Amino acid sequence: MWCSTLFTSILAAAATVDAYGIKKHVNYEVVTGVFKQDDAATEASSFNFTAENFGLIERKYPSDWTYWLQKPTSWQRLNRYIESLNLKAKHNERYTLLFLGRHGEGYHNAAETYFGTPAWNCYWSEKDGNSTVTWADAHLTPKGVAQAQDVNKFWKKLLTKEKIAAPQSYYTSPLFRCLDTARLTFAGLPLPKTRPFVPTIKEYFREGISAHTCDRRSTKSYIHANFPTYRFERGFAEHDPYWTALHAEPAADQDIRSKTVLDDVFASDRGTYISVTAHSGEIASLLRVLGHRVFGLSTGAAIPVLVKATTVVGSAPATSTLPYAPQKTCAVPPAIRDSSCNDCSCCT
Ligand SMILES: *[C@@H]1O[C@H](CO)[C@@H](O)[C@H](O)[C@H]1NC(C)=O
Ligand SMILES: *[C@@H]1O[C@H](CO)[C@@H](O)[C@H](O)[C@H]1NC(C)=O
Numbered sequence: 001m002w003c004s005t006l007f008t009s010i011l012a013a014a015a016t017v018d019a020y021g022i023k024k025h026v027n028y029e030v031v032t033g034v035f036k037q038d039d040a041a042t043e044a045s046s047f048n049f050t051a052e053n054f055g056l057i058e059r060k061y062p063s064d065w066t067y068w069l070q071k072p073t074s075w076q077r078l079n080r081y082i083e084s085l086n087l088k089a090k091h092n093e094r095y096t097l098l099f100l101g102r103h104g105e106g107y108h109n110a111a112e113t114y115f116g117t118p119a120w121n122c123y124w125s126e127k128d129g130n131s132t133v134t135w136a137d138a139h140l141t142p143k144g145v146a147q148a149q150d151v152n153k154f155w156k157k158l159l160t161k162e163k164i165a166a167p168q169s170y171y172t173s174p175l176f177r178c179l180d181t182a183r184l185t186f187a188g189l190p191l192p193k194t195r196p197f198v199p200t201i202k203e204y205f206r207e208g209i210s211a212h213t214c215d216r217r218s219t220k221s222y223i224h225a226n227f228p229t230y231r232f233e234r235g236f237a238e239h240d241p242y243w244t245a246l247h248a249e250p251a252a253d254q255d256i257r258s259k260t261v262l263d264d265v266f267a268s269d270r271g272t273y274i275s276v277t278a279h280s281g282e283i284a285s286l287l288r289v290l291g292h293r294v295f296g297l298s299t300g301a302a303i304p305v306l307v308k309a310t311t312v313v314g315s316a317p318a319t320s321t322l323p324y325a326p327q328k329t330c331a332v333p334p335a336i337r338d339s340s341c342n343d344c345s346c347c348t
Pocket of ligand 2: 130131
């Protein structure tokens with residue numbers, strides 16, 4: 001049974017692009033040499049960010065000077081370095097440290113592993129679940145909860161022992177697995193009173209919008225009932241305006257909206273330390289927009305990116321969008337288990 005009756009199709013993705021009405025846009029560059037993740041020699045698939053102090057490279061900074069007399073931690077020296085960069089920056093430039101976190105394992109992740117990718121993509125993912133498990137706007141599995149709790153312990157150590165600068169603001173995708181991962185990651189931490197954990201939910205930090213029901217968000221009332229302290233960005237609709245049954249957002253559109261939402265954050269938020277909780281595909285898209293190399297994150301993993309942002313007047317170069325593309329499905333799950341037929345050419 002398809003979900004096409006739940007929401008009317010919105011094929012005009014173009015209408016969403018200027019949702020934030022931005023007249024200026026931002027050019028992003030990654031400040032390399034600070035984190036191991038932007039070094040081509042670092043293998044993403046085996047990289048354990050909690051065992052590696054978030055990937056922070058042990059190095060000297062020009063701003064160290066006599067600061068070492070105070071026996072600062074490496075994170076305190078980095079914070080001072082970022083401060084010094086911002087003091088010297090031109091009026092339209094700034095340096096911001098982004099913490100991009102992927103949600104812990106959700107029931108949709110577990111289901112894809114269970115059914116195999118072809119059967120998942122071409123059959124099961126378009127359903128809300130089976131008789132025992134729901135994966136529409138998937139919740140975290142017990143493993144996903146444990147992953148987020150591990151990251152919470154890691155942040156506790158960073159804040160108390162490493163004296164990392166706490167995020168000044170928090171953003172999250174509107175999908176349940178991210179809302180819950182952000183809560184579990186930052187709950188009960190010794191955060192500064194001036195920087196409480198009050199995330200803002202932003203539509204465009206959501207995952208690439210496929211026909212999978214795990215990409216359809218819940219209603220605003222449901223989100224509010226479950227996460228009463230979270231803020232919604234302006235204009236956040238009661239029902240998901242973007243998910244479209246049996247249609248998928250083209251990849252190019254995702255990068256355009258990733259840039260739009262980043263530009264919106266940089267236009268409205270003067271913070272130097274910003275946390276975003278999102279998805280594997282969306283973080284990959286954000287990294288492309290930021291000019292970072294490809295760095296895949298497993299469920300529950302996070303990556304820091306030191307960004308130089310330069311605000312320029314005018315529209316972003318790529319602002320046109322393609323319509324959502326119809327997504328192929330199979331009437332019965334394909335038997336093949338490897339990922340050789342993700343276009344559903346193996347339907348039987
Ligand atoms: C990563 O390292 C942490 C701390 O050293 C350890 O507890 C955890 O099990 C490791 N995770 C993986 C997936 O190996
Ligand atoms: C439903 O799917 C899950 C995988 O997410 C699986 O563990 C479970 O056994 C399935 N239930 C039935 C009744 O097949």
